[in-house]
Amino acid sequence: MSYNILITGASGYLGVYGNLYALVRTEAQADSVKQYGAKPLTFDTRIAAEVNFIKTLGEVGSRSGRAVHFLHTTGAKVFSSHAGAPTDRPLLDNDPELYNIQKSQRSSHTRIQEAVNANNIVIKEAEKHGVRSYIFSPCIVYGEGEGFGNKISIQTVAIVKAAKALQRVYKVDQGEPSWPVCHIVDNTTLYLQLLRKILAGEDVPHGKNGYYLASSGSIVWEELYTAMAAALAKRNVVGDATVVPALGDEDSQILERIRAALGCPKEFVPVQLGGKCTFTAVHGKEIGWEPEFPPEHILEAADAEVELILKNL
Structure with a gap:
């Protein structure tokens, strides 16, 4: 049976399907997706009226x-301490109560709360319109991207950007918090x-x-800082491989400089x-x-990650 696949991001897919479509916002993006055999569709998901595609997918299924299926890509942050998720135990991705847990989460960060709400809305609206929804969550991703989009990741890039600007690697957490990696x-x-x-039905x-x-x-953040600090020191990006705490009000100026380097609000x-983040993968293996x-x-x-990031900054 032939399917049409709609990709709502810069991604490639190899498999058996009828047509591969990719949502784009610019002509440059359209040219890029054509190189991968995809048909570009101009679409701006920031416009509320156009985000009714879940309802439209339901109509496609009815006809x-x-x-009909919808894969929504979220992020591990919405299952973390930043999002008000429980962190006193492993939070399994196949926990039958995970939807209710997400609904009860409250974050002090507006952007994070919006992302939590988006997960819940996707599931609710998909169920309402007879669409099968899936919440796909990347975490700390590393390695070189092979598609036409970003070649580098997010969190590892933030560590390098901050270190490069301040010529030192700083940690922003007390204790030894961990985070899932992939x-x-x-x-x-x-x-x-x-x-x-x-596609197999x-x-x-x-x-x-x-x-x-x-x-x-998962890995402990400080272990990642230490490994990246050694690589940065080797390239003379930082003065030495020491990881220094920047935790409280006394480090306000340091946090302000990191904020400027990352281009985000200080509280972020x-x-x-x-x-x-104690989010734990089980569903994939199942x-x-x-x-x-x-x-x-x-x-x-x-x-290798530090070398890749420095080449692409």
Whole structure:
């Protein structure tokens, strides 16, 4: 059976399908997706009237008599301390109460709360219109991107940007908080495995039970800082490989300089560079996904990651 696939981001897909469409906002983006065999569609998801595509997908399903699916990409931050998620225990992505947990979360950061709300709205609206929804969550992703979009990630890039501006690596958390990690290859293979299952007509968990974290496990932030500090010191980007705390009011000026380097509000610096997340991947393995790289590989790859980031900043 042939399917049409709509990609709502800069991504490529290899598989059996009728047509591959990609939403774009500019002519340059349209030219890029054409190189990957996709048909560009001009669409701006920031316009509220156009975000009714979930309802439209439901109408497609009603007319065709076939199941219609929507994969929403979120992020591990919305399952973390920054988002008011529980961090006193592993938060499994196949927890049957995860939807209710998300609904009860409250974040002091407006942007994070909006992202939490988006997850809930997608699930609610999809269920309302008979669409099968899936919440796909990347975490700290590392490794070189192979598509036409970003070649580098987010959190590791923030560490390098801040260190480069201040010529020192700072940590913004007390204790030893951890965060899930995933190599870009493993992140992609989970997404593809989920697509394969959908295209094969299998009834994979969806809706309120359709959360999928792409992660092979977690690492402690300070271990990541230390590994990246060594790589930065090796390249004379920082004075030495020491990781220095920047935690309280006495470090306000340091946090202000980090804010300027990252281009974010001062209160958002800890969101960019730390936090605690106990979100744990289970669903992926239940649908046949096996990560290739263990969590500690990010520490082994820190030197290459720093080199990649510096070349692309």
